[in-house]
Amino acid sequence: MQKITGRTASMGKKIVGSACMANGKDTVMTADGILVAEMTDPSLLSFMAKSKAVVTSTGGLLCHAAIVCRELGIPCVVAAKNVHKLVKQGSIITVDPADGSVTIH
């Protein structure tokens, strides 16, 4: 297991799910999907809405991901350094907004 700590941008319950790597309009979301991205852009808006949680490697508390997730009530951790490089599509990860951590199982 590997634990990365970022910043909580949107509160919520601890989420365990499978990582869905952001790939623009070709992103594949699963039912228990957690969107993982280096940073989000407008092409990911619809995928963010479908995800159980959102994790980004970069970005601040006022980035698109943070604002979208707060509005939609989705847990979000930003600035989890290199998370998009450490996680692969389908990896099981835990996102804990309480401490801003992302655990890769």
Next chain:
Amino acid sequence: MIDLTQACIDFYAIQAVDLLNMGKKKPAFTKLKKDYTKQLGLAMRDYLVLACAGEARHAKSSCTRYITEFPMKVSRDSVWSKSVAYSPIPLMKLCSKLFNEYRWAGGYGGKKWGQCADAFLGYYDKDNVLSKDAIFVDYCFDLQHNNGTVFNKGANIFMNVSSIQSVLNTKRDNLESLFSCYRVSPTIIMYMGMFDIEGFQTQTVSTNNSLKNVLNYNGISWGTAVLKGTFGSGSYSPHDDDDDEENDDESETETEEETTNGDTCNYGQYSSTKYSACEGSSTRDNNNMPFDDAGVSSSVGQLKESNTKCNSYNRAEFIAHCIKRGIR
């Protein structure tokens, strides 16, 4: 007119304080955020319609198609004055089709303008996340046309638009940068202080204005005329026909002036009632700056008294507060 750069700073300041309130939402602050964001979103939607209409006038000379009923080759001001007679959703559906589906030349129209029209339409689609006011506003701040921010076309809605990119770049770094580089409007700071945010000094401020007028924007009274979805052939003809897929196919089959059965858009999914939010007063006070420091509203949530505890404007204290809460 709305100072867009200031509105951008204040919008993100409100978002930042919303973050401070995470988990203990205060109704009064929630209402401030909702009212401010809704009004800014309304101004942005009005602007997007005018801006897209202004761009669509170039279609006859710079696109393979143009909207036959729409004024072409006239000044931008003239297009704006005529556009307000139309119902904006059908107009923007046609603009979306025009920008996204047909070939454009000379730096006019095209996909980037299509994104602007689609953002507007997204707001009225309940299944689209852009139907949330804050997401819509955040999205719109980043909209670009072919040569810069979409908000630089005038239209007497926004002013001071040239600096928004630097605000967006700064807020991307961290909150401290935003608050140390830019000055949040005193009125917004006072509202923040009303809600007992830890770390502010409180003081008594007379309250006599309405919060909903914090931006002094009442919206354009759009007309109800529905523009027919009839496209004619523009004078632009692309040379590189080899890689021109879907558009050239249509060129072969359509006549120069199509009938309403040809390229007519279906407006059915947008009801007129959904657009009622934009059908307010046509009055726009172009002389008022967006923020009036003389007083703040007492009409927010539980704040009904004529005098309300409010905080003094102290930028350093606000930044310190952000840092204290671990938000950097």
